Amino acid sequence: MSHTTTNPSGVTETSPSSSTHGNLIAASKVSGTSVYDLNDKKVGSVDDVMIDKSSGRVAYAVLSFGGFLGIGEKYYPMPWAALKYDTRLDGFVAAIDATVLEDAPSYSAGESVDWADEAYGRRLHEYWKVAPYYGL
Structure with missing residues:
Protein backbone atom coordinates (compact mmCIF):
# COMPACT_ATOMS: atom_id res chain seq x y z
CA MET A 1 0.00 0.00 0.00
CA SER A 2 1.32 3.48 -0.80
CA HIS A 3 0.52 7.00 0.22
CA THR A 4 0.23 9.84 -2.30
CA THR A 5 1.00 13.45 -1.37
CA THR A 6 1.66 16.68 -3.20
CA ASN A 7 4.88 18.43 -2.21
CA PRO A 8 5.18 22.24 -1.90
CA SER A 9 6.31 22.44 -5.54
CA GLY A 10 3.05 20.86 -6.68
CA VAL A 11 4.65 17.54 -7.62
CA THR A 12 2.68 14.44 -6.68
CA GLU A 13 4.83 11.95 -4.78
CA THR A 14 4.07 8.37 -3.88
CA SER A 15 5.74 6.86 -0.83
CA PRO A 16 5.33 3.61 1.06
CA SER A 17 2.59 3.69 3.64
CA SER A 18 3.80 4.71 7.06
CA SER A 19 1.33 2.33 8.62
CA THR A 20 2.24 0.30 11.66
CA HIS A 21 -0.09 -2.59 10.88
CA GLY A 22 1.27 -6.12 10.62
CA ASN A 23 4.90 -7.00 11.29
CA LEU A 24 6.45 -3.95 9.63
CA ILE A 25 6.79 -0.37 10.84
CA ALA A 26 8.08 2.64 8.95
CA ALA A 27 11.36 3.95 10.35
CA SER A 28 9.76 7.36 10.72
CA LYS A 29 7.23 5.83 13.12
CA VAL A 30 9.82 4.12 15.37
Whole structure:
Protein backbone atom coordinates (compact mmCIF):
# COMPACT_ATOMS: atom_id res chain seq x y z
CA MET A 1 0.00 0.00 0.00
CA SER A 2 1.32 3.48 -0.80
CA HIS A 3 0.52 7.00 0.22
CA THR A 4 0.23 9.84 -2.30
CA THR A 5 1.00 13.45 -1.37
CA THR A 6 1.66 16.68 -3.20
CA ASN A 7 4.88 18.43 -2.21
CA PRO A 8 5.18 22.24 -1.90
CA SER A 9 6.31 22.44 -5.54
CA GLY A 10 3.05 20.86 -6.68
CA VAL A 11 4.65 17.54 -7.62
CA THR A 12 2.68 14.44 -6.68
CA GLU A 13 4.83 11.95 -4.78
CA THR A 14 4.07 8.37 -3.88
CA SER A 15 5.74 6.86 -0.83
CA PRO A 16 5.33 3.61 1.06
CA SER A 17 2.59 3.69 3.64
CA SER A 18 3.80 4.71 7.06
CA SER A 19 1.33 2.33 8.62
CA THR A 20 2.24 0.30 11.66
CA HIS A 21 -0.09 -2.59 10.88
CA GLY A 22 1.27 -6.12 10.62
CA ASN A 23 4.90 -7.00 11.29
CA LEU A 24 6.45 -3.95 9.63
CA ILE A 25 6.79 -0.37 10.84
CA ALA A 26 8.08 2.64 8.95
CA ALA A 27 11.36 3.95 10.35
CA SER A 28 9.76 7.36 10.72
CA LYS A 29 7.23 5.83 13.12
CA VAL A 30 9.82 4.12 15.37
CA SER A 31 11.26 7.37 16.70
CA GLY A 32 9.15 8.48 19.63
CA THR A 33 7.71 5.02 20.31
CA SER A 34 7.42 4.41 24.05
CA VAL A 35 9.66 1.93 25.85
CA TYR A 36 8.34 0.05 28.88
CA ASP A 37 9.95 -2.02 31.60
CA LEU A 38 8.81 -5.57 32.36
CA ASN A 39 6.09 -4.16 34.67
CA ASP A 40 4.49 -2.13 31.84
CA LYS A 41 5.81 1.15 33.27
CA LYS A 42 6.88 3.67 30.62
CA VAL A 43 10.57 4.42 31.12
CA GLY A 44 11.46 6.38 27.99
CA SER A 45 11.21 6.33 24.23
CA VAL A 46 13.10 5.43 21.09
CA ASP A 47 15.08 8.46 19.97
CA ASP A 48 16.61 6.91 16.84
CA VAL A 49 17.51 3.64 15.17
CA MET A 50 20.87 2.63 13.74
CA ILE A 51 20.71 0.53 10.57
CA ASP A 52 23.58 -1.54 9.21
CA LYS A 53 24.21 -0.10 5.73
CA SER A 54 25.43 -3.40 4.29
CA SER A 55 22.82 -5.85 5.58
CA GLY A 56 19.90 -3.46 6.03
CA ARG A 57 19.28 -4.86 9.52
CA VAL A 58 18.34 -2.61 12.39
CA ALA A 59 21.33 -2.85 14.70
CA TYR A 60 20.40 -0.63 17.62
CA ALA A 61 17.61 1.43 19.04
CA VAL A 62 18.90 4.55 20.74
CA LEU A 63 16.67 5.03 23.76
CA SER A 64 16.25 8.28 25.65
CA PHE A 65 15.53 8.42 29.36
CA GLY A 66 15.50 11.17 31.91
CA GLY A 67 16.08 14.83 31.50
CA PHE A 68 13.57 17.62 31.22
CA LEU A 69 12.91 19.38 27.92
CA GLY A 70 16.03 17.73 26.52
CA ILE A 71 18.30 18.95 29.34
CA GLY A 72 20.17 16.19 31.13
CA GLU A 73 18.77 13.53 28.85
CA LYS A 74 20.90 10.43 28.37
CA TYR A 75 20.92 8.18 25.32
CA TYR A 76 21.27 4.42 25.65
CA PRO A 77 22.08 2.35 22.57
CA MET A 78 20.39 -1.01 22.94
CA PRO A 79 20.70 -3.90 20.50
CA TRP A 80 17.45 -4.20 18.57
CA ALA A 81 17.17 -7.85 19.65
CA ALA A 82 16.79 -6.71 23.30
CA LEU A 83 13.46 -5.02 22.48
CA LYS A 84 10.16 -6.79 21.98
CA TYR A 85 7.14 -5.04 20.51
CA ASP A 86 3.98 -5.35 22.59
CA THR A 87 0.79 -4.63 20.63
CA ARG A 88 -1.17 -4.22 23.87
CA LEU A 89 1.08 -1.32 24.92
CA ASP A 90 1.71 -0.10 21.35
CA GLY A 91 5.35 0.16 22.36
CA PHE A 92 8.54 -1.74 23.03
CA VAL A 93 9.30 -3.72 26.18
CA ALA A 94 12.80 -4.30 27.51
CA ALA A 95 14.40 -5.68 30.66
CA ILE A 96 15.12 -2.20 32.01
CA ASP A 97 15.12 -0.73 35.49
CA ALA A 98 17.15 1.92 37.28
CA THR A 99 19.87 -0.51 38.30
CA VAL A 100 20.26 -1.83 34.76
CA LEU A 101 20.53 1.70 33.34
CA GLU A 102 22.97 2.85 36.01
CA ASP A 103 25.90 1.04 34.38
CA ALA A 104 24.56 0.75 30.83
CA PRO A 105 26.62 2.21 28.00
CA SER A 106 25.25 5.69 27.33
CA TYR A 107 26.12 9.12 26.05
CA SER A 108 24.87 12.68 26.47
CA ALA A 109 23.53 15.10 23.87
CA GLY A 110 26.40 16.53 21.84
CA GLU A 111 28.71 13.64 22.69
CA SER A 112 29.88 11.62 19.70
CA VAL A 113 29.79 7.83 19.47
CA ASP A 114 32.12 5.78 17.28
CA TRP A 115 29.60 3.29 15.88
CA ALA A 116 32.38 1.65 13.81
CA ASP A 117 34.35 0.73 16.96
CA GLU A 118 34.05 -3.06 17.22
CA ALA A 119 34.92 -3.05 20.93
CA TYR A 120 32.03 -0.64 21.59
CA GLY A 121 29.65 -2.91 19.69
CA ARG A 122 30.83 -5.97 21.64
CA ARG A 123 30.36 -4.07 24.90
CA LEU A 124 26.78 -3.15 23.97
CA HIS A 125 25.84 -6.71 23.09
CA GLU A 126 27.53 -8.17 26.15
CA TYR A 127 25.90 -5.66 28.46
CA TRP A 128 22.39 -6.29 27.13
CA LYS A 129 23.08 -10.06 26.90
CA VAL A 130 22.01 -10.52 23.28
CA ALA A 131 23.85 -12.00 20.32
CA PRO A 132 25.32 -9.47 17.90
CA TYR A 133 23.07 -8.70 14.93
CA TYR A 134 26.00 -9.26 12.58
CA GLY A 135 26.58 -12.78 13.86
CA LEU A 136 23.11 -14.01 12.92
